[in-house]
Amino acid sequence: MRLPAAPTVAALVLVSLAGCASAPVTGRNQFLLVPESQAINASRQAYSDTLAPLQKEGKVNNDPALRARVERITSRLIPQAIRYRPETQAWDWQIAVIDDPKTINAWCMAGGRMAIYTGLIQQIRPSDDEIAEVMGHEISHALAKHAAERMSVALASNGALQVTVALLGSNGNNPAVQQALQQAANVAISLPNSRGQESEADRIGIELAARAGYDPAAAVTLWQKMVKATGSAGKSDWLSTHPSGEKREQALAALIPQMLPYYLDKSERPVYPLKQH
Numbered sequence: 391m392r393l394p395a396a397p398t399v400a401a402l403v404l405v406s407l408a409g410c411a412s413a414p415v416t417g418r419n420q421f422l423l424v425p426e427s428q429a430i431n432a433s434r435q436a437y438s439d440t441l442a443p444l445q446k447e448g449k450v451n452n453d454p455a456l457r458a459r460v461e462r463i464t465s466r467l468i469p470q471a472i473r474y475r476p477e478t479q480a481w482d483w484q485i486a487v488i489d490d491p492k493t494i495n496a497w498c499m500a501g502g503r504m505a506i507y508t509g510l511i512q513q514i515r516p517s518d519d520e521i522a523e524v525m526g527h528e529i530s531h532a533l534a535k536h537a538a539e540r541m542s543v544a545l546a547s548n549g550a551l552q553v554t555v556a557l558l559g560s561n562g563n564n565p566a567v568q569q570a571l572q573q574a575a576n577v578a579i580s581l582p583n584s585r586g587q588e589s590e591a592d593r594i595g596i597e598l599a600a601r602a603g604y605d606p607a608a609a610v611t612l613w614q615k616m617v618k619a620t621g622s623a624g625k626s627d628w629l630s631t632h633p634s635g636e637k638r639e640q641a642l643a644a645l646i647p648q649m650l651p652y653y654l655d656k657s658e659r660p661v662y663p664l665k666q667h
């Protein structure tokens with residue numbers, strides 16, 4: 391993982407000139423230098439770059455039962471995401487199960503491309519409700535444009551001023567701009583989310599899962615299991631990109647009463663037709 395250098399003052403000035411926006415759903419102020427459409431384009435490439443070598447080794451979707459389980463859960467979460475942001479109906483929603491027992495990780499890129507690693511399944515042993523909390527949380531990062539936000543940070547921090555200026559001049563199709571965006575996308579995947587982004591994803595994720603019919607109490611047990619499984623063993627990829635405050639469990643627990651009516655609602659839950667790939 392390559393961490394960007396400290397932001398230059400000039401880059402920060404540009405960011406402050408260009409990047410003010412409000413996060414969807416929560417209205418938190420965000421610095422968005424990179425438009426979401428650019429983040430989605432760059433993520434498309436990052437997704438195939440990530441999966442192609444694994445596919446060659448036969449490590450993608452090689453367990454039909456696990457794949458079916460994960461797809462059954464995510465196909466219920468996606469309609470709830472679309473309910474929040476109807477334009478995400480046009481996203482290329484899909485999920486890959488990556489056979490990597492050592493990696494406890496899951497993500498959802500800008501544009502709806504997701505993955506979950508077998509390490510998370512084998513080491514955390516999550517219930518369906520807990521998988522729904524993991525993926526609901528990941529989808530929420532994408533819904534709230536956190537990838538575009540992290541790409542903006544990566545761009546500014548690399549001091550890519552020419553690129554930044556080109557972007558501001560709506561010259562987003564310039565090859566140099568595209569290359570810098572691709573680099574920023576690749577860096578952004580491994581950059582940790584901020585605490586603000588984390589609590590935003592927690593808040594949206596628990597509601598997506600509850601509305602999809604998954605028990606909000608699982609948000610709390612998931613984090614307990616995650617910390618227990620990875621606390622002594624050291625690093626988990628997921629925890630390294632999802633920094634956790636001590637108060638996270640309490641904050642999630644406090645949301646449960648509000649979420650129960652969604653969870654207990656007996657109406658039929660919509661299911662998204664996930665593309666087979």
Ligand SMILES: [Zn+2]
Pocket residue numbers: 527531583587588591631632
């Ligand atoms: Zn997170």
